[in-house]
Amino acid sequence: MAASPAQAGIGTPVSRIDGPAKVTGAARYAADHPIEGLLYGVAVSSTIARGRIAALDDSAALAVPGVVTVIHHENRAHLPWRTSRYGDQLAPAGGKPLRPFYDDTIYYNGQPVALVVAETFEAARHAARLIAIDYEGERHNTDLDVAIAERFVPRQKPPSDRGDTDAALETAPVRHEGEYRLATEHHNPMELHGATVEWHGEGRLTVHDKTQGPAQVQDYLCNVFGFEPDDVRVLNPYVGGAFGAALRPLYHVFLATLAAKMLERSVRVVLTRQQMFTHVHRPEAIQRVALGAEADGKLTAISTIATTATSRYEAYAETIVEWGGQTYAAPNAHFDYAVAPIDSATPGSMRGPGAATGLTLFEMAMDELAYAADVDPLALRLTNYSDIEQIRQIPYTSKALKACYEQGAEAFGWDQRSQAPRSMREGRELIGWGMATGVWDAMFMKTSARARLGANGHLEVASATSDIGTGTYTIMAQIAAGVLGLPVEQVSAKLGDSSLPPAPLEGGSWGAASTGAAVQLACEALQAKLAEAAGKLEGRPFGSQPEIASVGFADGEMYLKADPQVRAPYGRIMAAAGVTELEAEATAAPGPRGMANQVVKARNTHSAVFAEVRVDEELGVVRITRIVSAIAAGRIINPKTARSQIVGGVVWGIGMALHEETMTDHHFGRIMNHSLAEYHIPAHADVDTIDVIFVEEQDSEVSPLGVKGVGEIGTVSTAAAIANAIFHATGKRVRELPITIDKLL
Known part of the structure; x- marks a missing residue:
């Protein structure tokens, strides 16, 4: 029936x-479509971090059998380069997006400088290695600590201060201050970025692209190349992982379309794993948090000062410093956020952008405050709980965070935790329990x-x-x-x-x-x-x-x-x-349907994350043995797929806590661990028990269905819970993520 x-x-x-x-x-994914007469393009990447191309010799590459052409800044077709309404919908507020082959300028190491197009992929790959380029290099910098001297406030300004934070910190009975850091992280989805452009003649084409927005890519291509919208159809029915990696049209689809337009043939371009490190990434961050509180842990002052890296040609900013200040009740708060330019590709969104950095680092500071005040970390959060969004002083459409705390703590067994660091062990392993609060926007x-x-x-x-x-x-x-x-x-x-x-x-x-x-x-x-x-x-x-x-x-x-x-x-x-x-x-569309109350309200998802770690006392090896993630995200459409999203987000948080770190040789301005062999992400052995709890939360205002979304909230603050558990286990506080063995030893 x-x-x-x-x-x-x-x-x-x-x-x-x-x-x-x-x-x-x-x-079929972007690079899986069989096209008759298909040509293959392989991108050539720059080997300097800043400067210009003095000379480019493609004669050896053109001599390779099967090579059709080599495209670069000196011979590319003339393009309109009109501003796209959608193609840069999430573009930084300042600067100009990268225009591949626009001129001879080099902005970062790995920037695309040429495209070899051949009848076979093998011929194109071989010929790409034969391109000889002479550069005139300029002094570069890829070190955020050095770039801070050029720190500037982007157009995305931090919230206004409230109260007198300096005075409140000065007189606070309990005070904590510390600097926290997050390393650069790069997307490494299973599907490489690629595009297959089918040329149908007379300026008509079908583009199979790895993207999170086919309409945005269509608009970008029409504006950059001058196509009519009816002549460009973009397809992406299957996407092999993204979460921010494919929000903006990336240079692979530009290169494939450029070659198809110039040659009037179908072309495919797929980036290598190494070239996946030449565009979107979570920027490195430095965040200084100062907290003042009464003897019982009640916050009197919050100060959050953060700097994140951006490229030199665009000012990419994230919502970094406001998360703690909007979540916890404190009469005095100070927010300072700026970006610092380095010679890299422009950063971009990575699962939970802004919150996954700012709130994670803030929640590590909150754990330190709990020890300074000698109160339980969960009790500290409850003491400072607020039903009002503190920055705008407005109510929430709904907020079931207390239920997250209660149900998560009960499932985890938090009441069995002893407060003192190094007080729980089994054999040679030290056991630690940590927790943190997660917040994300509920958008419609x-x-x-x-x-x-x-x-x-x-x-x-x-x-x-x-x-x-x-x-x-x-x-x-x-x-x-x-x-x-x-x-x-x-x-x-x-x-x-x-x-x-x-x-x-x-x-x-x-x-x-x-x-x-x-x-x-x-x-x-x-x-x-x-x-x-x-x-x-x-x-x-x-x-x-x-x-x-x-x-x-x-x-x-x-x-x-x-x-x-x-x-x-x-x-x-x-x-x-x-x-x-x-x-x-x-x-x-956002409007009156299902949201009749005209009072401006905050729309957020919330979580409480509890983590158990075991640390080998002699070797410093960390095992994450249990995580409980209690989620308040409104109405859950499909508990099975929603749980999968939270589990995936938690694993991403495990990577942030223990594994993921893009390493740059500042002398060359070059990423050195640009492969899955050297850029570490969690493997099966790194992931143990993950319990997901969806607390009941009714919300008739946040969206017509009462749905808030679960894609990002699983990542936010998971790394903080793990970091806090590591301190509880070892008594050693590490304020820099990821927490690797050398930092514990």
Whole structure:
């Protein structure tokens, strides 16, 4: 029997509907599409960090059999280079984005300087090594400690201060101050960045790109190359990991499109693993936190001063310093945020941008305050709990953080913790328990969706959004199934196509709330059309003009609420109306629907993270044996995929705490560990038990579905909980992430 709406819709742990295609290899990613007559491009990267190209000799490369051309700044086609509305939607507020091959200027080591195009990938790769380039180098700097001398406040300014922080710190009975650091981190998704550009002639092309926003890439290509929107279609139905790595159009899609335009042929460009380190990354950060409190730990003052690295050609800024100051009640607060330019690629978003840096480092400082005041770390958070967002002094649409603390602590067994460092051990291992608070924004973006119902009972929902591994396909199908009373198996979802109803980038944890709301509206519009068509049924069982409020939808049928025995299958209703399908399109946007209260309120997700570590006393080896992550994220559409998101975020936090660190040789300005052999990320052996708790949280204001999103919150402050547990185990405080063995020894 078909699933009921309750079984099919929101709240059901449905397996990913795109899972079979992925595990069987049927899913095609950006570089998987077989194209007749395809050419292959290999990018050549600069070997200096700053300067200019004095001479470029491509004669040896052009002599390689199969090589078609070498493209660089001296021979590229003339381009309009118009500003894109969407292509740089998340671009830094200052400077200009990188324009590959624009001129001879070198901004960073690894910048693309040429593209070899050949009939085979092997020929292109071989020829790329034969390009001879002479550079005129300039003095460079890639060291953030040196760059601080050039520190400046970006257009994204920090919040205004409140109270007299200096005076409050001076007189505080308990005070803590420390400098905390986070190393540069680079995205390393399984799928390399790549694009396959199909040339159809006369300036028409189809672009298969690894991106989080096909409409944004389409707009970027039209503006940079002068194409008409109707002539460029961008597809990304499957994305092999992103979470910020593919928000902005990257240079691989520019290079592939440039070659296709110049040669009027189809071209594929895929970056190497080493070249994955030549663009988006989480910037290095230095954050100084000063906290003043009463003897019981009640905060009287918060000071957060942070500097993050940016490139020299763009001013990339993140929301860094406000997180602690908005979360905890303190009458006095000071915020200072600036960026410092280094000769690197421009940083960008990485899962939980801003919060994963700023709040993580702040929560490490909060742990130190707990020891300074000799209070339990969880008790300290509860003492300073606030129902008001402290920076703007506004209420939350909902905040179930206390429930996160309570349920997380109970599941973890926090009440069995002894306060003193080095007080828990088993054999040669020291045991430590730490915790931290997580916060992220709950955003809702304007999104459109289309719903199309066939007479056979099959429903298709479509939107130009992306699924970067979060489960968007599945929740689209679930929501649609619930609205129209169909089993999920009878619903298909289409996405990752710029020609579909417009949608924003997939990022910021707004996808489920935004796309889900659009799908719901489109399916409700189909309900109205079904009700209208039912007025033409023989005998008029629903009346000649059925009111939508008088009917329900379940098991593929419309029924009369007053008499559920009166019902008709959707196919029969459409036949009576003389149509074979019904279609509706709708747009969901921030506004009054579901958010009638006009009072400005804060919209956030919250978490409480508890971690257990075991540290070998002699070797300093850290094992993370347990993590409990209690999440308050509004309505959970699919507990199964949502849990997967939190687990993935926690693993990312483990990487931040113990593994991930981009190492630069400042003499050359070159990243030295640009491979998966040397850039460490958590492996299976590094991940033990992760328990995820979704606390109940009703919120009718945050979004039409009451959904807040779970993509980022799992990462925020997980590393802090681990760092705090390591101190509890060892008694040694490390204020620099990642915490590696040498720092403990």
